[in-house]
Amino acid sequence: MNAKSLVSITDYSKEKILRILDAAAEFEARPNRETLKGKVVATLFFEPSTRTRLSFETAINRLGGRVIGFSDAANTSTSKGETLHDTIMMVSNYADLIVMRHPLDGAARYASEVSSLPIINAGDGSNQHPTQTLLDLYSIYKTQGTLENLNIYMVGDLKYGRTVHSLLMAMSHFHPTFTFIAPSELEMPEQYKIFCWENGIEYREKRDLDELGEADILYMTRVQRERFQDLMEYERVKDVYCLKNSMLDGTKDTLRILHPLPRVGEIDMDVDANEKAYYFQQAKNGLYVRQAVISDALGMLED
Amino acid sequence: MEDSKKEMLVAAIENGTVIDHIASEKLFEVVSILNLAHSSSEITIGNNLKSEKQGAKGIIKIADTYFAPDEINRIALVAPNAVLNIIKDYKVVEKRKIEIPDHVIDIIRCFNPKCITNHEPMQTRFDVIDKQKMIVKCHYCESVMEQNQIKIK
Numbered sequence: 001m002n003a004k005s006l007v008s009i010t011d012y013s014k015e016k017i018l019r020i021l022d023a024a025a026e027f028e029a030r031p032n033r034e035t036l037k038g039k040v041v042a043t044l045f046f047e048p049s050t051r052t053r054l055s056f057e058t059a060i061n062r063l064g065g066r067v068i069g070f071s072d073a074a075n076t077s078t079s080k081g082e083t084l085h086d087t088i089m090m091v092s093n094y095a096d097l098i099v100m101r102h103p104l105d106g107a108a109r110y111a112s113e114v115s116s117l118p119i120i121n122a123g124d125g126s127n128q129h130p131t132q133t134l135l136d137l138y139s140i141y142k143t144q145g146t147l148e149n150l151n152i153y154m155v156g157d158l159k160y161g162r163t164v165h166s167l168l169m170a171m172s173h174f175h176p177t178f179t180f181i182a183p184s185e186l187e188m189p190e191q192y193k194i195f196c197w198e199n200g201i202e203y204r205e206k207r208d209l210d211e212l213g214e215a216d217i218l219y220m221t222r223v224q225r226e227r228f229q230d231l232m233e234y235e236r237v238k239d240v241y242c243l244k245n246s247m248l249d250g251t252k253d254t255l256r257i258l259h260p261l262p263r264v265g266e267i268d269m270d271v272d273a274n275e276k277a278y279y280f281q282q283a284k285n286g287l288y289v290r291q292a293v294i295s296d297a298l299g300m301l302e303d
Numbered sequence: 304m305e306d307s308k309k310e311m312l313v314a315a316i317e318n319g320t321v322i323d324h325i326a327s328e329k330l331f332e333v334v335s336i337l338n339l340a341h342s343s344s345e346i347t348i349g350n351n352l353k354s355e356k357q358g359a360k361g362i363i364k365i366a367d368t369y370f371a372p373d374e375i376n377r378i379a380l381v382a383p384n385a386v387l388n389i390i391k392d393y394k395v396v397e398k399r400k401i402e403i404p405d406h407v408i409d410i411i412r413c414f415n416p417k418c419i420t421n422h423e424p425m426q427t428r429f430d431v432i433d434k435q436k437m438i439v440k441c442h443y444c445e446s447v448m449e450q451n452q453i454k455i456k
Contacts, residue, residue, distance in 0.1 A: 008445070084423055106419040106443025125417050127444055191447060 004118035004297045007108045009130040009166045014173035017137060018147075023292035023301050024138050024285070031288065035300055036065030042095035043069035044087070045122070046078060047103040051261075051283075052122050052131075056099050059290040068095060088114045097297055118297040126162055131293055132260060133166040135286040140217055142285065143256040143278060147174040151214050155181045156221035156241050156266055158188040163260045164221060168192055178203040179215070183237045185228060209241055212251045218243070220259040220266050220279075238265060245270040258282050319344070319366040321388040321395075322378070327351050329381040330361030332455050336378050336410060337363075337370075344368045357384065372402065377410050379403040380453055383437060403434045411439070412456045418444035427456060 006012070012020070027033075041060045045053050048071055057067050070076050078087060084107060091098060092115045100108055101122040108121035108128070123129040141147050152171060154164045158180055168178065178196065180188045180203060187205065196203045212218060223241050228234035242265055243257070259267060259279040271277050295301050325333050330350050339346055345366040354360040369389065378385060379401045389397040409426040420427045420443055428442035437450035 084419070085425070102419075103417075104419045104422055104444075105415060105417050106441065106445070109443045110419050110423065110425060124419075125444070 001112045002116060002118040004299065005112040005120070006130050006293055006297065007112050007119065007121045007124075008128045009133045009170045011130070012170075017134070017170065017173065019301065020134060020289065020292045020296060021138050021141050023295065024134075024288040025142075027288040027291040027295075028285075031062050031291065033062070034064035035295060036060060036063035036298070039065045039096045039298060040094065041065050041067055041069075041097045041099060041294065042091045043067055043071075043122075044091060044098060044100040044102075045069065045071045046073040046084075046107070047101060048072045049101050049123060052101060055283075055286045056120075056122060056131075056290055056294075059287055059294055062287075063291060063294065065294075069099075084111065085114050091115075092117050097294065099294075120293060120297055126160065128166060129162060130166065131286065131290055132163055133170050134293065135282065135289045136163065136167050136219070136258060136260070137170055138285045138289050139256070139258055139278060139282040144216055144254065147171070149175050150177070150216040151179070152176050152217045152219060153179045153181060153212065153215045154188075154219045154221070155209055155243075156223045157186045157227060158182040158221070159186040160224075160227060161221045164188075164219065165192060167219065169195070172196075172199050172201055176201060180205045181207070181209055181241075183207065183223075183233070183240075185233065185237075186223065209243065209247070212247065212255070215251060215255055218255060218257045220257060220263070222260075222262070222264055222266060241266055242268055243271055244268045245274055248274060248276055251276070315393075316345070316347075316364050316366045316390055317393055319364065319368050319390050320370060321390060322363045322365075322375075322382075323360070323386045323388060324354065324357065325361040325363070325378075325382045325385050326357065327359040327361050330363070332381045333361070333363065333378045333385070335455055336381065337374075339363070339365070342368070373404075376402050376404050377407075380407060380411060380437065380439075380450075381455065403431060403437070405431055406442075407431060407439060410456060412454045413441045413444060413446060414448050414452050414454065415441065415444050415446040418446065420444070 043056055053071055060067050088111045098117050099120045099122050102124050105125035105127040108119055108124045112119040121128055121130055144150060158164050225234050255276050256278040257276055261279055261283055327350055347364040350361040351359045385401045387399040388395045407429040413420050413427060429439040432438050432440050440447050
């Protein structure tokens with residue numbers, strides 16, 4: 001495996017995370033560079049994800065690199081039955097770096113073992129999406145000035161939402177206090193609560209989205225209808241977990257609201273104008289973080 | 304003192320290995336993991352034998368065969384309580400407990416249908432995260448499986 005790969009957020013140490021965030025700040029100050037001139041990056045999207053692909057490809061282009069790849073496996077030899085192994089071997093002949101998204105869990109880890117090139121995981125099924133986590137961290141870092149000792153409220157689907165699990169693992173380096181707000185069907189899984197307990201991280205669990213006065217970060221997630229067996233319960237929960245502007249009265253001035261997007265109904269549009277709404281800037285931060293991750297994978301950030 | 308009948312049962316081969324204290328329902332999984340179907344050694348298999356320790360147990364006797372630790376520890380996932388008796392000249396010269404390995408390579412199958420290992424011709428790999436409770440984590444999809452969810456590949 002190439003040591004520069006980023007498959008899971010746990011591949012990065014605390015120091016590495018901070019180095020990436022510092023680099024992201026530099027890219028934000030000056031995004032257009034020529035550091036990737038002469039480099040070819042393959043973006044292999046075995047399942048479509050326009051938002052993530054455009055963010056990666058913009059990052060590569062702004063660094064002066066070139067992009068090859070595909071945005072949907074339907075037009076590739078994968079649809080003829082080629083194994084992932086063979087596709088990765090073939091692409092490894094052409095590119096300097098592979099960015100990949102795949103519908104199956106663990107695909108990126110496997111690719112990183114098959115290829116001699118560094119692999120950046122742009123999402124493997126419902127497993128990991130580490131650049132999403134890094135952009136969440138960067139957004140927190142940028143808006144709070146620090147990652148240490150923050151009150152993080154996670155709201156919505158805490159059971160299946162991979163973004164909250166990865167964020168929890170990554171934040172564990174920085175002495176957070178967590179508040180998990182979810183319906184009983186979508187509670188934070190036991191393994192993550194055990195992880196908090198083992199690492200001395202304080203957390204509490206709530207059912208209702210209220211009493212937000214202590215929060216530094218409100219991390220909202222999508223509550224998906226298909227997660228519910230009882231649709232009546234969904235209808236009830238859907239409204240309970242909708243953030244409205246009036247609910248932000250009495251919250252800290254420095255509170256920021258994050259959401260991995262796309263949102264459906266979890267954040268009322270009347271919140272958008274509030275300066276505490278940060279989800280659109282959050283998405284933009286992904287560009288700088290990806291510039292940093294790509295540069296690191298190609299050995300262009302000093303260690 | 305051990306029951307003398309049982310001692311006889313265990314020692315009834317001249318040279319070889321007796322694997323004792325296998326849970327009855329896991330006996331044939333052990334046979335499969337050790338690939339005994341393709342062995343040309345003399346093999347005696349007993350199952351549903353009464354055991355004071357575990358109710359019903361299985362036992363496998365393999366003549367003229369000794370296993371390397373790596374080889375035998377593969378059965379830890381399904382038979383963590385198994386005991387290995389090394390037989391020489393009709394005598395038990397060594398009794399060994401199974402050691403639970405840190406990693407399990409290409410023995411079990413991931414229970415996550417969306418795991419890459421269930422779609423590619425590749426080895427599976429699990430990290431044993433709790434040796435007491437036999438909880439394993441897939442190296443690829445990161446799913447956590449408990450002992451009762453473990454299936455042999």
